Amino acid sequence: MSHQQDTNRLIRALNKVETIICVDVWWTAATRWSDIVFPAATTLEQNDITSGGTYSNDRVYAMKKVIEPIGESLPDYEIFEGLADKLGLWAQFTDSEDKMYHIKLAYEASGAAKEIPFEEFWEKGYARMPVPAEARKWTRHGAFYEDPEGSPLHTTSGKIEMFCDTIANMELDDCPGMPQWIEKHEYLGVAKEGQLHVVSPHPWFRLHSQMANSERLRDLYMVQGREPVRINAEDAAARGIEDGDLVELYNKRGTVIAGAVVSDGIMPGVVSIYEGGWPQLDSKGRDNSGLANFLTSTQPTSGLAEASTANTTLIEMRKCEDPEGPNMAYHPPAIIEDMEIAEIDDEALGLERLEALTAALYADMTPGEQMFFERCTVCHAPREVTHYTQQQWKGIVPSMFERAGLEDSERELVMDYLMTNAADAAAH
Ligand code: HEC
Structure with a gap:
């Protein structure tokens, strides 16, 4: 709610949405504009795992629980576990295991697991992910300086561009091929x-x-x-x-x-x-x-x-001559103590539709595409395959395959999907 420009426009849009469900740690504006709020535990109240390292992103950290969740809040994993249960998908969501199992699985899918086993990592609190030599070559500081011709940037010319033909050819009134001052709409x-x-x-x-x-x-x-x-x-x-x-x-x-x-x-x-x-x-x-x-x-x-x-x-x-009372933006709501909680109507959940949608989504995908969306979306949103050329993908994937923990046969499938759909796929 705070982040978005023209908040009144956002509120008008939210008013058109039938049901807004929010998962949050605090009583934020987003929760106040929601119909249903799932109170979530903070990162101090649950075990988790994260990656880090300035620019390099070559470290994995254990985020250990410090205290039990406060009040009725739950770790988000447990919130979704409960929802999955209501939808009859508990086994699919959890693999019939607890969260620690999934934390271990995530760790073991990363390159760090080759360095130290999970138990040692969890005890120590962090582990390093080795960056393969092939990928290091591609970093900004690597071979670009030694071999600029062989290490093009992701631009059409492969170089830093002062004038960009690609942008100029878009013929946008408000975005010429090079930076220049354009009159602002409000100044x-x-x-x-x-x-x-x-x-x-x-x-x-x-x-x-x-x-x-x-x-x-x-x-x-x-x-x-x-x-x-x-x-x-x-x-x-x-x-x-x-x-x-x-x-x-x-x-x-x-x-x-x-x-x-x-x-x-x-x-x-x-x-x-x-x-x-x-x-x-x-x-x-x-x-x-x-x-x-x-x-x-x-x-x-x-x-x-x-x-x-x-x-x-x-x-x-x-x-301002007529302020109305104090600022209430940071005040939590009144809690109704003796409220009766309604039963969930299983019929109304529309599970058949959910199953049909999932099946239809996967039916159109090649195995490589399916693997890409399942395994390459663990750390970031899926990258647009068509935004990179085949050559660029070849430079990017060595470090990403390692990060996603893909087996050789799985790498082949994803590579096939990337090569078939790269920006210049038709040219090859
Ligand atoms: C363990 C976490 C992790 C996984 C899994 C992962 N990535 Fe990444 N990815 C990153 C990080 C961190 C960056 C940004 C830093 C960098 O470029 O190394 C990144 C950046 C990228 C970029 C941008 C690179 C550029 O130079 O513009 C692409 C494309 C990409 N990833 C594709 C993939 C693909 C394809 C997969 C699946 C094979 C994948 N990623 C799996 C962490 C991950």
Whole structure:
């Protein structure tokens, strides 16, 4: 909810969805906009496994349980285990084993298992994955410098491109073949009298929206319980705003109530409010908490990148004369103690449809494609096969096959699928 630009547009979209189910550790805005919430345990309350290492990603870590889950929360694995059971798929979901078995299986499918056995890894807390020499050759620091001709980049020319023909040939109005300044849809150059430019940088006191639920942290920066907005003294004076006042920042997309921090540390015409606040709407549809994304637009950076333009936003500002009560964005809901829990109607689950869909999905796939979607999606979303040439795939797969723990026969199947569907497959 905090992450998405033009939050009111997101809310309009959510209102069209019949049922929203959310799995979360905290009582976030996403849970408040959901119909059903499964309270999940944190990573400190369950055993798990993860990979890491800056850039190299060549380490596996044991994430060990520190305390039991609090309240009725469950590890997400157990939440889905329970759901699978309701759907009559418990055995398929669990292989009739517990989570530790799957953690061990995941470890043993990685290259690290060749170095040290699972029990030793779990005891020690981490293991290294060997990077095959063939793959190391392909890293940015490897043979590229020794043999640039033989180690092309993933561009058409195989080189760093100042002018990109591929992009130029797309003939997009807002994305020429090389970087250049293009007039923004919203900036001070097109602002009307009284409009201000709003920027929403990363906060220093939390990670995006994470940790905003910590009252101890909020006490360090909030102004009257709202996100602080930095305003130049001239802009504040022109609107009768004083340091510590509540202000309304608004445009046609939404209205945000924030706490004024009047300062000479920001240029006139620009206000700054950190991204990542949690939302709470008051009866007038104003955000009573200070989430900057009620103001930002979904205008993409260009027709090619479609990235967000969160810092390209015009607003107007006035003193807030009628705030409605405190910011409730971080308050948990009231719990109804003596509620009767309904039985699940098995008939209504539509299991036949589920089985038919699964069968239809797999029916069209070659064994290599099936293996690709099953084994190459453990760490990341499936990569678009057609986005790489055969040559590029040959460079990428040595390290990925190792990571996915594929046997020789399985490698052959996946390789066959990649070669048949690579960008230049038809040319070969
Ligand atoms: C154990 C985790 C893991 C598994 C399993 C895995 N990958 Fe990756 N993959 C990564 C990581 C980490 C990166 C990014 C770092 C890198 O490039 O090495 C990555 C990057 C990629 C990239 C981008 C490479 C580039 O240079 O643009 C492709 C393509 C890819 N993987 C394909 C695959 C395929 C195909 C499989 C199945 C055979 C697979 N991956 C299985 C972890 C994994």
